[in-house]
Amino acid sequence: MSSSAHQPPTRSAPGGTRNGWATGGRVFGGALMIVYGILAVLQGITAIAKDDVYARLGDYVYRLDLTSWGWIHLIVGIIVVVTGAGLINGAPWARVVGAVIVGLSIIANFMWLPYQPFWSIVMILTGFFVMWAVLAHHPAHDGS
Incomplete structure (x- = not known):
């Protein structure tokens, strides 16, 4: 008996490449989005509740009050978790x-x-992976 008889069939994208990575990436990307969003919510709550926790590293072009940044992270984090x-x-x-x-x-x-x-660098790099996972997945090719 051939060992390939027990393997599930794989589907190919229009160019003939397998999209299993993208499908798995979609699920992993969704799970990562939930973790990413929860961390952003916690980051936002910290900035809202105690804005003296974060220290400014000097002058920067994008100056906002830390409480404002907290609300931005909180709102974006909630939307990321739901999404x-x-x-x-x-x-x-x-x-x-x-x-x-x-x-x-x-x-x-x-x-x-x-x-x-x-x-911030960790979150940016994670965001790029999530962006790839979300955009590389083609639901028409895997039935989801």
Whole structure:
């Protein structure tokens, strides 16, 4: 008996490439979005409740009150969590909303660099992976 008889069939994208990575990436991207959003919510709550926790690293072009940044992170974080859950469940709206909101989150984290440089870079890089996972998935090719 051939060992390929027990393997599930794979589907190919129009160019003949397999999209299993993109499908798995969609689920992983949705889970990552939920974690990403929860961390943004916690980051926002910290900035709102105690805006003296974060230290400014000097003059920066994008100056906002830390409480304002807290509200931005809180709102974006909540939307990212809801969209991540929708993405995992295969909601058709979640792909477009996920791409837009993660793009906005990447921009917000870029502007957050003077307050948390290392964390902002981690969030930006994570955002790029999530963006790829959301945009590379083609629901018409895998039945979801």
